[in-house]
Amino acid sequence: LILQAFLSGMLLASETKAQKASSVKEVRLSLHVSNEELHEVFKRIEAKTSFGFGYDEKDQALSQKVSLSYENTPLADILLDLSSKASVKFRQVDHTINVSQKDSQKSEPLEIIIQGIKVSGRVISAEDGEGLPGVNVTIKGTASGTITDIEGAFSLEVPSEDAVLVFSYVGFEPQEVLVGDQTNFEIQLSPDYTSLEEVVVIGYGTQKESDLTGAVGQVKSDDIDKYTYPDAAQAIQGRMAGVRVEANGGAPGANTLVTVRGNSTLSDQGPLYVIDGMFTNSMDMLNPSDIESISVLKDASASAIYGSRAANGVVIVTTKKGVKGRTTIDVDVSHGIQETVSTLDWANARQYADIVNRARDNDGNPRFPANDSKFNPNIDSDIQAASLRTAPVTNANIRFAGGNENATFSISANHYDQEGILKESSFQRSSVRSFLTFTKNRFKLENTIGLTRTVNNPNNYFNKERDLLPTISIYDAAGNFSASDIPDTVGAPSIGTHYGVGNITNSLGLATLEDRTITKNLLIGSMNGSYEIINGLTYKLNLALEASAQNNYTFRPSFSFNGSEVGNQPFAELKETNTNYLSTLVEHTLNYNKSFGTHNLDVIAGYTNQLANTRFLGAVARRFPSNDIRVASAAEELSSMPSADLTKAIQSVFGRVNYTIDNKYLFTATVRRDGSSLFKEGLRWGTFPSFALGWNLSNEPFMAGVTAIKNLKLRASYGQVGSDNVPIYAINPELNLFSEYPIGVGQDRATGYSITKGVNENITWETTKTTDIGAEFSTLQGRLKVTMDYFIKNSEDVLVELQLPLYTGFGNRVPFNTASITNRGFEFLASYSESKGNFVYNVTGNFTLLDNEVTALGDATPIIEGQFTSNGLKGTKTDVGQPVSSFFGYVVDGIYQTDAEATAANDANSPQAGDLKFKDIAGPEGSGPDGMIDENDQTYLGSPIPKVEYGLNFSAEYKGFDVSLFFNGVAGNKILNGNRYRGYFDTEGNYLADALNAWTPENTNTDIPRNTLSDPGFNRRMSDFYLEDGGYFRLRNFQFGYTLPGTQNEYLKKVRVYTSIQNLFTLTEYTGYYPEVGRNTRGNRRIFNMGVDEGAYPTARTYRLGVQVSF
Amino acid sequence: CSTNMLDQENPNAITPDTFWRNEEDATKAIMGAYSPFTHIWYYSRFEIFLSDYRDDVVNAFGTSERTSIGSFNGVSTGNGTKWVWSAMYMCVTRANEILANVPDIEMDEQVKNNILGEAYFIRAFNYFNLVNNWRNVPLITTPIGDIESPNEITQADPELVWQQIIADLQEAQKLLPPEWSSDYRGRVTTGTANAMLGKVYLYRQEYAKAKAEFQKVIDDSRYNLVDNYADNFTEAAENNQESLFEIQFVADGNSAWGGDAPNRGKGAAFHPDIAPRGFTGQDGMRINDWVLDLFMDERTVDGQVDPRAFVTLFFDSNEYTVYEGDTLRSVTYEGKTYQDVFPGESNVWGNKHLDIQHGGYESSQANGWHQSGNNLRLLRYADVLLMYAEAEFMLNGSSAAALNAINEVRARVDMPAFTTITLQDIEDERVKELSLERTRYFDLLRWGKVKERIVDNPQFKSESAGTGAYKPGREYIDIPQSEIDANPNIDHNPGY
Known part of the structure; x- marks a missing residue:
């Protein structure tokens, strides 16, 4: 078959x-008649030619008698003669000659119309x-x-x-x-299994896959539409080699991190997104089902056309257009429920009390009353369980599309509504999008507009430090949130003396009482018109803009859970900021595409500029007449009004030549020159060239006999791309105008100025130089298609934002172009398709091997970050010879079993029996073990960056049934499990139940150090005690659908019902909530917090039911 | 193509190159150098965790990052110490900018000299704090931008830091005015520099030099004890004749944390860290019993409790003292007595600074952070007299001059005059006169008594983590990790 x-x-x-009609002028014949009626003459001509005559048989004129004599004469001349003789006129339409009476002598007696x-x-x-x-x-x-x-x-x-x-x-x-x-x-x-992606969207155009010289990954709507994604970026997760996509935790509306071919920068900057021609920083405003294709330009050959913006990769998104000739209505509605994948085993009240009592005993300090003499067995709170729930998620799409020869349209609407599995969190996105095209002769116009409104209510409090102890009730007797059971009477003990913890809050209470809403209205759109000046030469003007208005609103009413710093707020506080963003893009391009015999030339040149302005105004206001009045104007105290006006401009010229010979030899050269307002004159222009060669071996004569392997192509490219990842106005020194001091008898604030901002005005572009070698082929009669790439990506002059020592008096981070980073990787993508009768299936798999290394830091000192507690401990170090943000600290080598052993270790701290034993690795200045445990014994403990990432997609159809499974996984990375700090060492919150298994003289066979609050041995220092294997393999998505038979008719094209499960299973040894941890939000530079998990938001498992209807 | 759009001026701020042009700029700069004193990170709040919270008077509650300094666990990663360090160096660097730039400004010579004198004082005062808290600190005396290789900055020999402090104070003595007009009251004077230089010499055990500097203050008729001891701790009597240096706080309704930003609070936000339980959201500390016992060991000439006990402490007592026309009792906010608040208990609590009468507050945070505008006196004449007595005692023993000085302080609070003294008497008098005034820990440090008084008395830290983490060297706090991370030449302190 x-x-x-x-x-x-x-x-x-x-x-x-079929025979093409000839003109009566071309057909010659000989004709001799004498006094015959006109219709008889017509029959004679019909017999001699392919023409037929059309006339009204009742027409009297046809009875006229005529005489003719012609030899090899054009029929036209004969008809003219007849016309004058018989007062008729003729009209040739293809093979038919119509006859009618002549109205006037002057009118044309013969008309010839030849049709196709x-x-x-x-x-x-x-x-x-x-x-x-x-x-x-x-x-x-x-x-x-x-x-x-x-x-x-x-x-x-x-x-x-x-x-x-x-x-x-x-x-x-x-x-x-x-x-x-x-x-x-x-x-x-x-x-044709080999041409499933026959056209690939690249920068400023499209290209046949066989003509591609660069490394480009593409996912099309067929694959995207299979599942319901909360965020468009997740649609490419695991589907492209070399593209790391990681959800930033499980919160609804949490953004998704996209890293193309490893971290090549030391900022949080992600790839450039080009959405229907508009440059932007994210695609999270898009409804995933509006997307026609997502292309990721991975190597410099593909991305250099975007020059300065491309160092972190380029993601090109095109949205769905209407198709000529069809008007369709597609509706897709799904509803699901979500539940948490896992929970942590926190101690209950009794266990908590036992742990702390043992710690106080160990420390030689008196026990805290709440855990001992005043322990209340009736209280056993579980703030984790009280905060989690099963929650609904709903998604609804409708799309109208159609078109004719000159115009097409696609108009869609979407509403996505997700309640979080954590109480007091939710996310909604509503969007409308239209894509219109008009074509008239050589003019073409495209217009796309997307309107998106998102409403995000995050719960930022869950599982944070200083949360409720299990020995304290979540609610007081009146049912209000509380964080202390100490009666509010004169002389009552403080929470510090009673519970032993000075700062306790109630995370669920905070999240519930507080109003938090981030509302964003966003418009992104473009209009481009093109005109084909002469054949092959097209001018295009693209005007695009992105505009958004965001309101960030937090109202915290006055509350009192207890008397501690974090447990009460005597007055209400409002924080609200409105941010307006406008980014405009103007782009002129000239494209010339011409074939000369077997040579094909495609040239594009352009000029573009983009201007982006952010202006925000906020208010922090306190003391309201009531907790119900929630606008700043009602506040007694206007604390501050943060505001700023930030403008960034980029100007660029660019060009590209694609030249192919005989479909065998492919050549691409690209250059882009960018100027950025972020750098000073003289340093602001960067030039980014690239070159690539491709060789379609399968088109060579010597391969003609090879049938097992088809479409074999080898590619090689080299190029440079850039990045300008510095804050706006980073090079501008500033005077701080608010260094006031109250002076004089009246103690009025005297104006004071100071310099609090350090600058480095000599910063310029980061440059990433990429070499890529690729091969692709298909085999098994085109059913198996393989693409492979090896790349080396050297990033130079990488901007490092350094926190200057505080003794400089500067509080800001200052950028320097001093670092270099190398990423080396191998990417493999294979796709197999087959159909057996009604059974059609497709398997696509890919994997990426990645090796990331910082190769230079220049003058910069190693970057220590990765803070995992507010108590200052940091877990990562970025230094030469190691991956970015490597885990760094001590190596645990068991537990000291005796005080003598602990003393003999010569630790700079004061460990004793039961404390963690750290390994003596080195002495000062690189010498070997020196019999002392000090900072020289810190070492690299692993990388948060997976060495291997892989994805596997299986889809099959049988009659009306379809099934899709999408697996993905990572391996070779570590996660810093912050819950182990919280659960074993933190003194201001609950412990993991496992802390009961701590070392005691009776329980020596354990990995958990003795319970102590004073921690004289400094067990809590950064070490591999916190690190766990971050690898996982999971069934990310499973979907099963059934298309109802017999529904195809004029009105109803298709009815399909489906069910899906997200995160059905995850195989991992990680003990935190979920191994896809994203980047910790603590601190400004999240890149240095990769793999640092404080367990803030559990990931959900989602069960969905949906229906798709097409009209 | 045009490059105009690439020239984006910053519309949010003015630039330093338009600065340092006239007298007004110089004045703004010196205010900017004083400003960090009122940051939440410095005297407004966090400094107390480095000074009083570390001494043998205060027993802090709970085990937190802040109290860990007091438990000799002031490791480099602690945020609290980093913030104070940062604020101190802000003062230093701003003073450095002034000392480098103001001399070139064409302006009134007297005004210029005064400002330079203030800058010298501010630099010296902060290095004094830095060297006593961290000992091994970088010594920077020029604007950062003028340093050729900022990466090569190292921790200075503490002796060099002390020499710089002395040199700066000597410059300040020459340049500062003896007093300021009422519009500028609160700025430092010659007297401030004299007292501070004397204190520096005393810390260095250069007693003759110390005595000479203190003598200058004693001889200056501007300075005297105020009649009522309590006036040193009320907003009503700020910047009085006893005051040589006090941090100017104002309660103007702003309660936001921070510094160098609009509308930050500039009130005394450390009150919640002193106030008794129930009158603070901070659950901060109690006073160790020995302090009350010390007060109770002697009586006034009228056989009553030392009035300073009522000003300093809140404790279980029905006694009263008639002093300066007032009847002093142990009361806290809203005039509540100990039995009103803590029936059946005996813990001693803090009371000094709390501005209870002036503000009429119901607690230390009723109006939020920074609710009190009560200035923090850091150098006052009574301290000068006691330091003078100490210097004199170290030089000449229990001399008349020493006795006169200490007895002047005691007489003000109706305490009987000593006829002979020991060093212990001076130490005890300093506790009674100056507790909770940020000097006790430094006193113990310079006397070499940190181990004897604190480490060996873990019960003084029993409400938190005890003193088990002590190691030799941990009298000083560890260098903030931010500095070690940012500059490989900077090292941990010994003991960490």
Whole structure:
């Protein structure tokens, strides 16, 4: 059957004959008549030629008798003679000569209209015989053509029987048919597994996959539409080699981190996003089902056209357009419920009290009353369980699309509504998008507008330090949130003396009482017009903008859970900021595309500029007449009004030449020159060139005999791209105008100025130099397709934002171009498709091996970050020879079993029996073990960056059933599990139940050090005690669908019901909430917090039911 | 193509190159150098965790990062110490900018000299704090931007820091005015520099030099004890004749944390860290019993409790003392007595600075952080007299001059005059006169008594983590990790 599918691109001809009509001027004949009636003469001519005469038999004029004698004379001359003799006129339409009475002597007696050959037919799939709608039917060598209708039918006129019809359809092998003498065709198209991605969206255009010289990954709507994603970026997770996509924890509305080919910068900057021609920083405003394709430009050859913006990769997103000839309505509604994948085993009240009592005993300090003499067995709170819930998630899409020869439209609306599995958190996104195209002769206009509103209510309090102890009730007797059970009477003990913890809050209470809403209204759109000046030469003007208005609102009412710093607020506080953002893009491009024999040249040159302005104004206001009045104007105290006006501009010129010879040799050269307002004159312009070569070996004659391997192509590229990741105005020194001091008898604040900002005005572009070698081929008759790439990416002059020592008096971080980072990697992508009768399936797998290394830091000192507690401990170090943000600290080597052993270790602290034993690794200045445990014994403990990432996608269809499974995983990375700090060492919160298993003289066979609050041995220092294997393998998405049979009719095209499960299972040894941890939000530079998990928001498992209806 | 759009001026701030042009700029700069004193990170709040919270008077509650300094666990990663360090160096660097730039400004010579004198004082005062808290600190005396290789900055020999402090104070003595007009009251004077230099010499055990400097203050008729001891701790009597240096606080309704930003609070936000339990959201500390016992060991000439006990402490007593026309009792906010508040208990609590009468507050945080504008006196004449007595005692033993000085302080609070003294008497008098005034820990440090008085008395830290973490060297706090991370030449302190 498969063989049949491949071979059956055959033509089924009809009986109808076709011959192109000739002009009566061209056809010569001899005719001799004498006094015959006109209609008799017509019959004689019909007998001698292919023409037929059309006339009204009752017409009296036809009875006129005429005489003629011609020898080899054009028929036109004969007809003219007849016209004058019989007062009739003739009109040739193709093979027919119509006869009518002459109205006036002056009118033209002969009119000739030659029309094309009308052909029609139907295109069907060779697999199932169904009509294929939307197939392109073109006349070879011309721009004219049509597309098939909903039944696969088409009709068009061809100029001659020599015309060749080309039938092409995405995913099918194209077919060419000579018209010949047929007028009715039935065409069977066979699926072409090798051309599923026949056209790839690249920078400023598209390219046939076979012509690509760069490394580009692409995901199309067929794959994206399979699942419901909260965030468009997650649609590419695990689907492209070399592209790391990581959800930033499990919170609804949490952003997604996209890293292309490793971290090549020391900032949080992600890739550049180009959405329908507009440059922006994220794609989270998009409704995933609006996306037609997502391309990730990975190597410099592909991305250098975006020059300065491309060092972290480029993600090009195109949204769905309407298709000519079809008007469709697609509706997709799903509803699901979410539950947490895992929970942590925190101590209950009794266990907590026992742990702390033992710690106080160990420290030689008295026990705290709440855990001992005043322990209340009736209280056993579980703030974790009280905070989690199962929660609904709903997604609804509707899309109208259609078009005709000159215009197409696509208009869609989406609403996504997710309640968090953590109480008091939710996220909603509503969006409307339109994509309109107009074509008229050489003019083309495209207009896309997306409107998005997101409303995010985050719960930032869950599982934070200083949360409720299990020995304290969540609610007081009146049902209000509380964080102390000490009666509010005169002389009552403080929480510090009673519970032993000075700062306790109630995270659920805080989250519930507080109003937190981040509302964002965003518009992103573009309008571009192009004009083909001469054949192949097109000018295009692209005008695009992104505008957003964001309101960030937090109202914390006055509350009193207890008397501690974090447990009460005597007055309400409002923090509200409105931010307006406007980014405009102007882009002129000139494109020339021409074939010279076997040579094909495609040249593009352009100029673009982008201006982005952020202006915000906020208010921090305190003391309100009531907790119900929540606007700043009602406050007694206007504490501050943070505001700023930030503008950034970029100007660029760019060009690219694509040159192919004989479809064998491919050459691409690109250059872009960018100027950034972030750098000073003289340092602001950067030039970013790239070159690439491709060789389609399969098109070489010597490969003609090789049938096992098809479409073999080798690619190589080298190029440079840049990045300007510094804060706006980083080079501008500033005077601080608010260094006031109250002076004089009246103690009025005297104005004081100071310099609090350090600057380095000599900063300039980061440059990333990428070398890429790639190979791709297909085999097994095109069913298996493989792409491989090896790359080396050297990033130089990388901007390091350094915290200057505080003794400089500067509080800000100052950027320097001093670091270098190398990423080396291997990417492998394979796709296999097969159909057996009604059973069609596809397996796609990919993996990436990545090696990230900081190769220089220049003058910068190693960067110590990765803070995992407010108590100052940091876990990562970024230094030469190691991956960015490597874990760094001591190595635990068991537990001291005796005081003597502890003393003998010569630790700079004062460990004793039961404390963690740290390994003596080195002495001062690189010497060997020196019999002392001090800072020289810190070492690299692993990397948060996976060495391997992989994804596996399986999808199959059988009759009406379809099933999709998407697995992905990572390996070779570590996670700093902050819960182990919280759970074993922190003195201001609950412990893990496992802290009961701590070392005691009786319980020596354990990994958990003795319980202590004073921690004289400094057990809590950064060490591999906190680190766990971060590898996982999971079934990310599972979907099962059924398309109802018999629903296809004129009104209802398709009804499909489906169910899906997200995160059905995850295999991991990680003991935190979930191994996909993202980057800790503590601190400003999150790149140095990779893999640092404080367990803030659990990831959900989601069960969904949905229905899709197409009209 | 035009490059105009690439020239984006910063519309949010003015630039330093338009600064340092006239007298007004110089004045703004010196105010900016004083400003960090009122940051929440410095005397407004956090400094107390480095000074009083570390001494043998205060027994802090709970085990937190802040109290860990008092438990000899002031490791480099602690945020609290980093903040104070940072604020101190802000004062230093701003003073350095002034000393480098103001001399070139064309302006009134007297005003210029005064400002330079203030800058010298501010630099010296902060290095004094730095060297006593951290000992091994970088010594920076020029603007950072003028340093060729800022990466090569190292920790200075503490002796060099002391020499710089002395040299700066000597400059300040020459340049400062003896007093300021009422519009500028609160700025430092010659007397401030004299007292501070004397204190520096005393710390260095250069007693003759110390005595000479103190003598200058004693001879200056501007300075005298105020009649009422309590006036040193009320907003009503700020910047009085006893005051040589006090941090100017104002309660103007702003309660936001921070510094160098609009509308930050500039009140005394450390009150919640002193106030008794129930009158603070901070659950901060209690006073060790020995302090009350010390007060109770002697009586006034009228046989009553030392009035300073009522000003300094809140304790279980029905006694009263008639002093300066008032009847002093042990009361706290809203005039509540100990039995009103803590029936059946005996813990001793803090009372000094709390501005209870002036503000009429119901607690230390009723109006939020920074609710009190009560200035913090850091150098006052009574301290000078006691330091003078100490210097004189070390030189000449229990001399008349020494006795006169200490007895002047005692007489003010109706305490009987000593006829002979020991060093212990001076030490005890300093506790009674100056507890909770940021000097006790430094006193113990310079006397070499940290181990004897604190480490060996873990019960003084029983409400937190005890003193088990002590190691030799931990009398000083560890250098903030931020400095070690940012500059490989900077090292941990011994003991860490």
